[in-house]
Amino acid sequence: MTTDAKSSPRERLLEAAATLTYRDGVAIGVDALCKAAGVSKRSMYQLFESKDELLAASLEERASAYVATLLPEADDNRSPHERIMHVFDQLASQAGAPDFQGCRYLAVQIELKDQSHPASRVARQVKANLTGFLRAEAEQGGASDPDLLARQLMLVFDGASARAGIKADTPTGLLEPTVAVLLDAAGMR
């Protein structure tokens, strides 16, 4: 975890919330978050209304980086087929990291079990943006049913990241052939 003395209390709290909830779950206590961030509880509550708001802000702050890591560049001259495959190659690469525990935006929704929680709302939007990218590429690539293909790909994305996160399986030799079958069945270029 970043403990750079030059980072602000706000940045340290966001970093602690992201790191500790990913590693230990959303039930992590305010005391543990403040201790890891080196910030007093009083300061925390001056910066964030509640632990819920801190968690939501930490997910929001990482959303752009998360999307940038997964998605190809806007105009990379590759086919929609290849651009979709890029997303899954990136997932496979992330899943290879020893501290990978699955997609944090899926996990937080499963753990919170409350779709109206501010952090669930942030997570849902991030995943909806990913679905939107896949749907646009599916349409661009002439998929017979772009909506269905995007839903299928998200199902594979979340299934693969969940199963890799709990060490039930690994994307190696699994993700690529599965996505390829779905893209082919949809008639994707």
Added chain:
Amino acid sequence: MTTDAKSSPRERLLEAAATLTYRDGVAIGVDALCKAAGVSKRSMYQLFESKDELLAASLEERASAYVATLLPEADDNRSPHERIMHVFDQLASQAGAPDFQGCRYLAVQIELKDQSHPASRVARQVKANLTGFLRAEAEQGGASDPDLLARQLMLVFDGASARAGIKADTPTGLLEPTVAVLLDAAGMR
């Protein structure tokens, strides 16, 4: 929740652990579990070594019913293709219930983030048994690569149950065509 006065403290604790952890998550406190079960903490610790052991026992106790709900009968004269589809029809049916929050055996592993936790071990075994069923049917049905097909089907199973659990999607119009594409691609009878 069952509050049948005739059920034993042990049964009431198992029921409370299953119901409350599914609804609220594994961080649910011992006090809340004992209160829901109408059992003192002292009695709980006489029956179970720890909350972890209670959680593991509650998952174990429901495992047979879970498998029975999902799997077809042993000799139902249907093709392996149909028998695999049966599992996903059952999942779709479960996911239609208003209190569905995804597969409890997946959720508990994601939430605990500790594969050596006694409850994670129970959950992993239950899912491995499901994978084993799918693999055996895949082989029976002449799938070109039964291992790969079983892994693909579990990926779809967990992805669909997770996404239905967080209300990101529903299996309707999604699960059946996705499984069909994978079975066809594997050359399943």
